[in-house]
Amino acid sequence: MPNMTLRTPVVWSDACLLHDPKGEVWVGVPIEGTEIAARAEVIRAAMEAAGAPVTTATPHDDTVLDAVHDRGLTRWLSTSLADWERDGFPTNPGQDRVVPYVFPTQAMLGGMPLRSPVAVHGRAGQYGYDTMTLVGPGTWQAARGAVDAALTAVDLVASGDHAVAYALCRPPGHHVTVDGYGGSCYLNNAAVAAQALRGKGHERVAVIDIDAHHGNGTQMIFYGRSDVFYGSVHVDPAAGWFPHYVGHADETGRDGGVGANHNVPLAEGTADDRWLEGVASLAEDVRRHGATALVVSLGVDAAINDPESPLQITDDGYRAAGEQLAALGLPTVAVQEGGYHLPSLGGLVVATITGLETRERRHGQ
Amino acid sequence: MPNMTLRTPVVWSDACLLHDPKGEVWVGVPIEGTEIAARAEVIRAAMEAAGAPVTTATPHDDTVLDAVHDRGLTRWLSTSLADWERDGFPTNPGQDRVVPYVFPTQAMLGGMPLRSPVAVHGRAGQYGYDTMTLVGPGTWQAARGAVDAALTAVDLVASGDHAVAYALCRPPGHHVTVDGYGGSCYLNNAAVAAQALRGKGHERVAVIDIDAHHGNGTQMIFYGRSDVFYGSVHVDPAAGWFPHYVGHADETGRDGGVGANHNVPLAEGTADDRWLEGVASLAEDVRRHGATALVVSLGVDAAINDPESPLQITDDGYRAAGEQLAALGLPTVAVQEGGYHLPSLGGLVVATITGLETRERRHGQ
Numbered sequence: 001m002p003n004m005t006l007r008t009p010v011v012w013s014d015a016c017l018l019h020d021p022k023g024e025v026w027v028g029v030p031i032e033g034t035e036i037a038a039r040a041e042v043i044r045a046a047m048e049a050a051g052a053p054v055t056t057a058t059p060h061d062d063t064v065l066d067a068v069h070d071r072g073l074t075r076w077l078s079t080s081l082a083d084w085e086r087d088g089f090p091t092n093p094g095q096d097r098v099v100p101y102v103f104p105t106q107a108m109l110g111g112m113p114l115r116s117p118v119a120v121h122g123r124a125g126q127y128g129y130d131t132m133t134l135v136g137p138g139t140w141q142a143a144r145g146a147v148d149a150a151l152t153a154v155d156l157v158a159s160g161d162h163a164v165a166y167a168l169c170r171p172p173g174h175h176v177t178v179d180g181y182g183g184s185c186y187l188n189n190a191a192v193a194a195q196a197l198r199g200k201g202h203e204r205v206a207v208i209d210i211d212a213h214h215g216n217g218t219q220m221i222f223y224g225r226s227d228v229f230y231g232s233v234h235v236d237p238a239a240g241w242f243p244h245y246v247g248h249a250d251e252t253g254r255d256g257g258v259g260a261n262h263n264v265p266l267a268e269g270t271a272d273d274r275w276l277e278g279v280a281s282l283a284e285d286v287r288r289h290g291a292t293a294l295v296v297s298l299g300v301d302a303a304i305n306d307p308e309s310p311l312q313i314t315d316d317g318y319r320a321a322g323e324q325l326a327a328l329g330l331p332t333v334a335v336q337e338g339g340y341h342l343p344s345l346g347g348l349v350v351a352t353i354t355g356l357e358t359r360e361r362r363h364g365q
Numbered sequence: 366m367p368n369m370t371l372r373t374p375v376v377w378s379d380a381c382l383l384h385d386p387k388g389e390v391w392v393g394v395p396i397e398g399t400e401i402a403a404r405a406e407v408i409r410a411a412m413e414a415a416g417a418p419v420t421t422a423t424p425h426d427d428t429v430l431d432a433v434h435d436r437g438l439t440r441w442l443s444t445s446l447a448d449w450e451r452d453g454f455p456t457n458p459g460q461d462r463v464v465p466y467v468f469p470t471q472a473m474l475g476g477m478p479l480r481s482p483v484a485v486h487g488r489a490g491q492y493g494y495d496t497m498t499l500v501g502p503g504t505w506q507a508a509r510g511a512v513d514a515a516l517t518a519v520d521l522v523a524s525g526d527h528a529v530a531y532a533l534c535r536p537p538g539h540h541v542t543v544d545g546y547g548g549s550c551y552l553n554n555a556a557v558a559a560q561a562l563r564g565k566g567h568e569r570v571a572v573i574d575i576d577a578h579h580g581n582g583t584q585m586i587f588y589g590r591s592d593v594f595y596g597s598v599h600v601d602p603a604a605g606w607f608p609h610y611v612g613h614a615d616e617t618g619r620d621g622g623v624g625a626n627h628n629v630p631l632a633e634g635t636a637d638d639r640w641l642e643g644v645a646s647l648a649e650d651v652r653r654h655g656a657t658a659l660v661v662s663l664g665v666d667a668a669i670n671d672p673e674s675p676l677q678i679t680d681d682g683y684r685a686a687g688e689q690l691a692a693l694g695l696p697t698v699a700v701q702e703g704g705y706h707l708p709s710l711g712g713l714v715v716a717t718i719t720g721l722e723t724r725e726r727r728h729g730q
Contacts, residue, residue, distance in 0.1 A: 027454055027486050028390045028464025028496060073472075089392055099393025101496045103468035104610045106479055107438075107545025108494035110585040111619075112611055114471055117602065121392050122609030129473035131393060131466045131496060180472025220475040240484030245469045246477055254476075 005051030008164045008334075008353050011152045013057040015145030016040045016170040018138030021097045024184075025131040033132070034307060034340040035184040040170040043336065046346020047166070052353070055156070057149040057167075064196045065147055068188060068221055070179035072116070076127045077186055078140045083120040097136035100124035130182040143171055143186035150189040150335050151196050157293070157331045158200040164332045164356045166298075166349075167193070172337040174215030174297045175243060183213065183242055190297045190335045191221045194228050197293040197333070203227065206291035206330075208282050209234070210321055210352075211299020211337040212309030214247025214263060218297065224255040229262075229289040231282035232297075233275060235309050236265035260289065268310035272317035275302065279321045286328055294330040296356070299337030300348035306341045315344075315351040322355020332356060370416030373529045373699075373718050376518045378422040380510030381405045381535040383503030386462045389549075390496040398497070399673060399705035400549040405535040408701065411711020412531070417718070420521070422514040422532075429561045430512055433553060433586055435544035437481070441492045442551055443505045448485040462501035465489035495547040508536055508551035515554040515700050516561055522658070522696045523565040529697045529721045531663075531714075532558070537702040539580030539662045540608060548578065548607055555662045555700045556586045559593050562658040562698070568592065571656035571695075573647050574599070575686055575717075576664020576702040577674030579612025579628060583662065589620040594627075594654040596647035597662075598640055600674050601630035625654065633675035637682035640667065644686045651693055659695040661721070664702030665713035671706045680709075680716040687720020697721055 017037045024033040048054060065074065080098045089098075103125035104114050117123045128135075146169035153165035167189065174190055175183030190207055197205045207222070209215040209232035222228040237247040253261040262285050264278035286294065300318060302311035325332065334356060339345045382402045389398040413419060430439065445463045454463075468490035469479050482488045493500075511534035518530035532554065539555055540548030555572055562570045572587070574580040574597035587593040602612040618626040627650050629643035651659065665683060667676035690697065699721060704710045 025390065025393045025466065025496075027466045027489075028395070028462070028499065030393070030395070097393070101390070101392045102547065102607065102609055103470050103490070103494050105468050105470055105490065105494045105545060106474075107492060107542060108547065108581070108608075109471075109610065110542050110545070110588065112585070112588075112616070115610060115613065117605075117609040119605030119609060122602075122605065122607075124392075125468070125470065125609075127472060129468050129470045131390075134393065177472060177475050180470060180475070182467065182473065216473070220477070223475070223477075237487075238483050240482075240487065242467065242487075243473075244467055244482040244484060244487030244490075245474065245480060248480065251477070 006047065006353055006357065008052055008166050008357055009156055009162060010044065010047045010052045010054045011057050011149045011165060011167045012044060012054050013145030013149045015141045019142030019171055020138060021134035021136035022095045024134065025099055035171060038342055039339065039345060040168055042342050042346045043168055043349050046350050050350045057145060057152045060148050060151040064151060064192050064199060068191045068195050073127050073179045077135060077143060080120060081135050087120055089121055097134040098124055099131060099134050100128045127179065127181060129180045133182050133184055139186060146170060146173065146189050147187050147192050150193040153333045154193050154196040157333055164334065166334045166353055167336065169336045174209055174211060174218045174337050176217040177220040185217065188217045188221060190295050191218050193295045193333045193335055198227060202293040204289055204291045205293045206286040206289055207295040207297060208286065208325060209297035210279060211297055212302035212311050213242050213338065215297055216243040216246040219246065219261055222257065223253055223261060224257045226256045226260050229260045229286060229291055231262040231285050233264045233266060233278035233282065235311055236267060239268050266311065269312055271312040272314055275311065275313050275317060276320055279324050283324050283328055292330060294325065294328060294332045296325060296332060296334040297337045298334045298352055300339035300345060303341060303344060303348050305344050306339065308338065308340045315347055318348050319351040319355040322352040323358045326356050326358040329359060371412065371718055371722065373417055373531050373722055374521055374527060375409065375412045375417045375419045376422050376514040376530060376532045377409060377419050378510030378514045380506045384507030384536055385503060386499035386501035387460045389499065390464055400536060403707055404710060405533055407707050407711045408533055408714050411715050415715045422510060422517045425513050425516040429516060429557050429564060433556045433560050438492050438544045442500060442508060445485060446500050446502065452485055454486055462499040463489055464496060464499050465493045492544065492546060494545045498547050498549055504551060511535060511538065511554050512552050512557050515558040518698045519558050519561040519565065522698055529699065531699045531718055532701065534701045539574055539576060539583045539702050541582040542585040550582065553582045553586060555660050556583050558660045558698045558700055563592060567658040569654055569656045570658045571651040571654055572660040572662060573651065573690060574662035575644060576662055577667035577676050578607050578703065580662055581608040581611040584611065584626055587622065588618055588626060589622045591621045591625050594625045594651060594656055596627040596650050598629045598631060598643035598647065600676055601632060604633050631676065634677055636677040637679055640676065640678055640682060641685055644689050648689050648693055657695060659690065659693060659697045661690060661697060661699040662702045663699045663717055665704035665710060668706060668709055668713050670709050671704065673703065673705045680712055683713050684716040684720040687717040688723045691721050691723040694724060
């Protein structure tokens with residue numbers, strides 16, 4: 001780690017520790033899950049050790065959230081567990097959590113219009129699109145707290161006090177579409193940040209997603225819009241990785257958003273050089289797009305030791321990615337996404353933020 | 366039971382016993398499941414005890430199957446377990462079975478075209494729309510055997526030798542759409558029978574579904590067609606029952622099929638009288654439709670003791686339903702669907718077939 005002190009504020013919400021759905025269900029098998037509260041704690045500890053100031057997320061109303069997500073989704077996330085418990089759904093002992101079991105796919109509906117089921121266990125599959133992303137006690141509070149963290153980071157940057165702010169969001173968010181949650185994500189913190197930056201007067205905003213997985217939710221939210229560019233480097237879904245159905249190179253936007261979406265899917269085993277080429281090409285896109293503010297979906301699960309992806313990125317690679325994005329010279333909000341290898345998580349985030357601070361250090365110190 | 370001997374042939378496939386996915390996953394909880402091989406055995410025993418002749422299903426090629434289902438679905442069902450095992454997917458010891466975990470719902474895709482994932486665990490959710498309907502060793506053989514049973518029953522009726530034939534299909538089929546399986550069903554035996562009857566020269570065919578649950582698959586397959594009428598009495602999905610998303614009264618068909626679909630959703634606790642009114646109204650529809658052949662989706666899970674539905678139908682009710690449908694005077698293929706209360710299953714099927722034989726007994730003996 002460079003011999004310096006980080007100055008990027010870490011926006012923290014205590015609520016992030018409340019989300020604990022006690023595991024996941026993966027291909028029918030209950031497993032422990034890797035998106036756990038300890039992730040946030042080790043990242044915070046590493047950032048503090050690197051000297052970064054920690055600031056508490058401030059409550060924000062739902063204005064921006066409602067501009068990004070369907071109200072049906074937020075209502076579902078905030079009320080479904082109570083309905084689940086009221087209706088006596090299981091429920092292994094001590095495991096009150098909402099898990100869908102039937103899903104209104106195209107194959108199921110065959111063109112019929114989607115009608116929202118009355119029963120809570122039927123309705124679950126309308127919003128939740130996988131069996132990994134369980135709603136338990138504290139899930140809503142944590143997800144909403146992560147949104148507040150993202151919005152607070154936007155405030156810090158928009159005020160001009162900071163060139164970079166980092167929202168330590170947990171749970172992560174980039175898999176959440178307008179009205180669907182999955183991939184251990186519940187509310188799309190990065191999309192909220194981008195939308196908030198739009199509201200702060202930035203006519204064009206870019207989201208660069210360096211998480212190991214494609215941010216299908218963020219892509220979807222802005223897919224028809226030209227004002228928010230979305231670019232992602234990620235392991236190729238066609239190599240067999242989540243989100244499986246979305247994240248291909250030829251997905252470039254629709255309607256007015258054509259050209260404002262760029263996916264760089266990478267082969268399993270991709271290491272720093274090729275990954276950084278991808279990041280560089282996205283940075284070039286941001287320049288072309290004319291964005292005046294940047295959101296970084298900062299997943300560090302592309303790292304060499306991460307259990308959830310086959311990419312092979314080093315700390316140096318993450319730092320270099322941060323430097324490339326810093327070179328854009330834009331007010332930047334970094335939002336935590338994935339990253340699951342507890343021993344290296346903190347160092348990877350510190351490395352990336354160190355890179356993102358390059359410009360600030362160069363010009364400001 | 367009336368003092369008589371059943372003459373309706375029972376078409377049997379030994380393969381029906383091979384399907385044993387060792388449970389289901391319901392709202393995230395692995396459970397034992399009720400769609401078990403013993404169901405077929407107790408029904409067969411009861412039919413034999415009632416004097417019904419048992420005949421073995423004969424192999425049929427895929428012509429009719431391909432007219433009903435997408436080839437992607439049949440390929441998936443016949444090959445996915447091998448892919449699953451090859452790729453090392455989990456699983457609990459001794460439980461090799463395919464279970465989806467991510468589903469391309471509208472909320473997930475947000476209007477993106479559906480692209481078939483390369484990875485077997487990703488692709489699973491393209492075809493399987495719930496977590497209850499697992500593909501294990503023997504699943505394909507059993508499902509394909511059930512199709513042969515349905516087609517053999519059609520042959521027996523089409524030959525003129527029998528007014529009624531009964532295919533003891535297991536697994537059941539009415540939840541299978543053109544390209545989606547679920548609800549413990551894999552191939553739509555009733556739809557195959559109806560399509561086969563069309564091929565035997567019946568210009569108009571009707572499917573009457575008296576299973577406790579809506580046959581969303583059969584509805585979907587014929588939804589845009591006027592040549593096959595689909596009618597169903599079932600517990601109201603809006604009361605919180607599978608298939609949750611489909612089976613409402615206002616679903617009446619699309620395009621050329623408008624008017625050839627009739628759902629009679631019933632309140633929880635509905636007993637014989639109201640249920641039989643529903644069956645009578647569907648019989649009237651069949652007359653109006655001008656069908657010259659009938660398929661009965663014979664689920665007996667509407668029975669009073671069945672664990673899978675809240676309807677309260679008695680043996681007498683099922684016999685009366687059989688009589689109402691017999692009064693149509695049409696060549697009739699009955700296809701087994703649900704029914705999960707082992708002690709009463711056999712008697713319920715015997716009662717229904719007894720009713721269906723009414724006309725034959727009256728005129729033929």
